[in-house]
Amino acid sequence: DQQVKQNSPSLSVQEGRISILNCDYTNSMFDYFLWYKKYPAEGPTFLISISSIKDKNEDGRFTVFLNKSAKHLSLHIVPSQPGDSAVYFCAARPGAGSYQLTFGKGTKLSVIP
Amino acid sequence: DTGVSQDPRHKITKRGQNVTFRCDPISEHNRLYWYRQTLGQGPEFLTYFQNEAQLEKSRLLSDRFSAERPKGSFSTLEIQRTEQGDSAMYLCASSLVGATNEKLFFGSGTQLSVL
Numbered sequence: 001d002q003q004v005k006q007n008s009p010s011l012s013v014q015e016g017r018i019s020i021l022n023c024d025y026t027n028s029m030f031d032y033f034l035w036y037k038k039y040p041a042e043g044p045t046f047l048i049s050i051s052s053i054k055d056k057n058e059d060g061r062f063t064v065f066l067n068k069s070a071k072h073l074s075l076h077i078v079p080s081q082p083g084d085s086a087v088y089f090c091a092a093r094p095g096a097g098s099y100q101l102t103f104g105k106g107t108k109l110s111v112i113p
Numbered sequence: 114d115t116g117v118s119q120d121p122r123h124k125i126t127k128r129g130q131n132v133t134f135r136c137d138p139i140s141e142h143n144r145l146y147w148y149r150q151t152l153g154q155g156p157e158f159l160t161y162f163q164n165e166a167q168l169e170k171s172r173l174l175s176d177r178f179s180a181e182r183p184k185g186s187f188s189t190l191e192i193q194r195t196e197q198g199d200s201a202m203y204l205c206a207s208s209l210v211g212a213t214n215e216k217l218f219f220g221s222g223t224q225l226s227v228l
Contacts, residue, residue, distance in 0.1 A: 004155070034216060043117070043204055043219030044156065089155050099144065099169065101217065103155030 003027045004092050006104035014112050019077040021107050023090030026071065030092040034101070035064060035075050038087045047088075048075070080111045115139070117220035119205050125226045126195055133191045134223045138207030145188050146217060147180055148204040156204055156219075162188060163210060174199075195227045 036044035
């Protein structure tokens, strides 16, 4: 039973346009969410996070939106750059200090120059 | 900050052999985690330590898997009697408990191939 779902295995976007990556979760105990980016042969790198008390968090070109009632979050990248091409993982945990992250399967983003 | 270091980067072994992986966390981090990632999946939590104490190990995949962090610094993950299904990327991560919005920093992983 997947508690964190990324239903799009891949996404292609033109350079300069917006990339929107989606994530759904089923566990209502989750209240802290993170996005990680992963290049081939490297470990995941933290990108941005959001607590359930917020509905939006922004860091430069990256914005994460959280809709708690829909149990849905999304990552917006604007403008998209070729260097953003990577696999993006959504992760969640029950509380900011909880030890265990539950990851989705990832979405492979390709930004086309 | 030298980041999380894992060794080796790649390991090829024959079925039935034992393997051991090492992880050196970021020096001031007191939590250390092991995750496993298989093809097409996200990382899957295995176990974690706070300082030298292993506080959660029920998610280790079988009793062939064990982990240690003897002095609260580096950690090792051992797999005994490897099976082909153990082939995966083994990821180590560390964090500083108590930090605002505590987040995990991952190493580059050890890619295990069991022949």
